[in-house]
Amino acid sequence: MINFSKLRLAAFARTCRLLQTRWGSQLVECGPDLSEQGICAVDPCDPSQCFDQPRVVIIGAGMAGLSAAARLATKGITDFTVLEANERPGGRIHSCWLGDVVAELGAHWNADSVTSNPIMSLKAYEDPPRPGVPAAEHPRGLMDRVVAGKMEFPTTITAYHKFRQIEKEAAHLYALGGSKQHGSMLNFMSIRIQQELHQYPEEQQHDAARVMFGLVHMLQAKCAGDAALLCADHGGCFMRLPGGDVRVPLGLVGALAPLLRQIPDGCIEYCKPVNCVYWGTSPKTGYRAVVQTTDGSEYPADYVIVTVSLGVLSQCHDRMFCPALPGAKLDAIRCLGFGACNKIFMEYCHPFYYWHKGDLNTLNVGGTSFAGLCGWLQGLGRIEVVPHSKHVLCAYLSGDGAVSMESLCDMDVAEGITDVLRKLTANPNIPYPKMMLRSHWCTDPYFAGAYSYDVSNSGGQAQRALACPLPGGSDPVPPVLLFAGEATVPGHYATVGGARLSGIREAERIVELTVRLKGPPLPTDKPKETKVEAQAK
Structure with missing residues (x-):
């Protein structure tokens, strides 16, 4: 029986030698990129040939x-x-549920979480993309498919106008600085896009999602301050329930799943x-x-x-x-x-900070609000409302105060933070938190600190x-x-x-x-088995 694969490879090799003889150094290499084949970059015509693996x-x-x-x-x-x-x-990535949010006890999203960020790319460009996530790669342009070329014109036009309609709804809803019951603006837009996608025929939903979520990325580039919110909103797993897909937020730990x-x-x-x-x-x-x-x-x-x-x-x-x-x-x-930094997350039954005159997040402007504190509270940097939450606050500590906090019991920590909040808000009726989570990075022998x-x-x-x-x-x-x-x-x-x-x-x-x-740095003691010997075993 004639092996046509070997004949084709032999013909291809003869053609390459002929072109090399005729054109010399002008020959442009159009074969596979061997650097992308890892340790199998031995023979472009035989991808099964690999070097021995190191341990x-x-x-x-x-x-x-x-x-x-x-x-x-x-x-x-x-x-x-x-x-x-x-x-x-996960190491210093430690996401935990508390109340209505994911509490990031360690590393967390920040404002540079745009598409060029390696963690955003890890989550957003997973193949295959997760439902409802702006995850499909589009290196050939917003209105192009990766393989099939241009999208159908009616789908792109209707998806574009639907997005502009959603954008106007969001602008009207958040005109006064945001609506707590709707979460972040980008989260609201994401939910609305998923609702509108159900109105498209099934064969058009993927293209319409590509267009609308691509426009979301453009909006993200314009409002870089909210970029982290967009990443966090889509960082989760999806569960199929009666009525559709439900997103379960995982926090930053969700970035580990693709790895x-x-x-x-x-x-x-x-x-x-x-x-x-x-x-x-x-x-x-x-x-x-x-x-x-x-x-x-x-x-x-x-x-x-x-x-x-x-x-x-x-x-x-x-x-x-x-x-x-x-x-x-x-x-x-x-x-x-190696900096000493810790977080304290506190869950309350009612959002008392909405009743406070002014914004709780601005109480420490210039560092004057926490001046005069004693003991471990001297390390208190700021207290802020956790984004997307109606019940959870987060206190940040650094320096010696962060180290001292780890040796205290939960009751002492809760009492100290509550006293600070009562003084800052001039409200003696602020309750103690019903639940509290805090990190212990400094005394953990496997970390001995938080960041370099x-x-x-x-x-x-x-x-x-x-x-x-x-x-x-x-x-x-x-x-x-x-x-x-x-x-x-x-x-x-x-x-x-x-x-x-x-x-x-x-x-x-x-x-x-x-x-x-061409293999491990030291030769192995045993000679490498041939294919015949391996098959005999």
């Missing part, structure tokens, strides 16, 4: 660790283990605090590093991606690495600070030095330790987006090394 251990299942694991998996490297000290993924779906089952191990990383082991073991956890388990590795927080690195570097980290790395750690900052104003040099792998690029030996996390990204430190970028950066470094070295 990778990732310390930490926060945004940096999960991003690195997901990128390795998409590039063909699945021989990795993620060791997480806690019983949950976790890309990671193979069994690659993440929870409740595995790391005791020591032995990265100077003998090559006779077949691996260049061994990661030991507190329960005595050992994980050999060719590469170790360290994503622990800067606070843990600062406190535990002397006993966490053997041999110890070099002086240049320790200098970089000392040049960066540049103490020495090094202009990013400290972050770059911390991100340098060990051994460095000038050494003849490929790196063993790779460092990721928000503290390793100049210009993006103290952000979730920075953590994601750092994880992708180190995963790409491993893929590049694997392709350049």
Whole structure:
């Protein structure tokens, strides 16, 4: 039987050689982009040929660790283990339900959550897109489909006019600064768009949604201050109930779901605090590093991606690495600070702050409102109403006050915040909260703080030095330790987006090394099996 696939490949190869002979360097490479094939970038005509995989251990299942694991998996490297000290993924992303909102005890959305933000892109461009989410990619333009070309003209026109009608409704409803019972303006518009989509025939609903939600993105660009609200409104899972799809908000933790779906089952191990990383082991073991956890388990590795927080690195570097980290790395750690910051969420039976004369969110303008406070309350920065909530307030603390707060009981914290609110509003009848959630980032041994900052104003040099792998690029030996996390990204430190970028950066470094070295950095003891031997087994 004639194998026509091999004949076609042979003909294609002869054509390429003929063109190369005739045109020389003017030949334009039009084949597949090998860099996108990861470790399978061996032969463009045979995508099944891949280099041997290195063994990778990732310390930490926060945004940096999960991003690195997901990128390795998409590039063909699945021989990795993620060791997480806690019983949950996410690291400093910790979303909890309280009352009528999701309380972000750790990282939270901010105003730069636009479509160029790596976290917004992670949530908004998931394939396939979630129902009701402005998630379908449209690189060819708002009125174009990715595959099928131009949309039908009547659908685009009616969708455009429907959006303008919704925009006028929102402008009228929120003309006086917002309506609490309707939530944010962008949330209201999103609900109205989903209602209008049901009026379209089923075959037109996708195109109409693309147009209207695309216009929402344009509106988002105009009102950047509300960009975070748009992201948070669509960050959730959808449940199909009688009558339609219902969105259940998840908060920022929803950004982890696309990453976790890309990671193979069994690659993440929870409740595995790391005791020591032995990265100077003998090559006779077949691996260049061994990661030991507190329960005595050992994980050999060719590469170790360290994503622990800067606070843990600062406190535990002397006993966490053997041999110890070099002086240049320790200098970089000392040049960066790790801030103490905590949040206190308080739920009330009734929104007393609506009755107060003035806006509760403006009570601390210039920092004068909290002057003269004593004890842990000196760390109080502001108290504000949680967006989209009718019952929940959030108090922010920093510095020594944030650390002291963690040692107090809930009753003492509630009493202190209530006294402050009564003084600020001149209302002695403000009740105590019926429920309270607060963070403990400073005393948590797996974080030892909340976020990094540049103490020495090094202009990013400290972050770059911390991100340098060990051994460095000038050494003849490929790196063993790779460092990721928000503290390793100049210009993006103290952000979730920075953590994601750092994880992708180190995963790409491993893929590049694997392709350049044509496999793991050390040859395996066993000879590679041939296909015939594998089939015989």
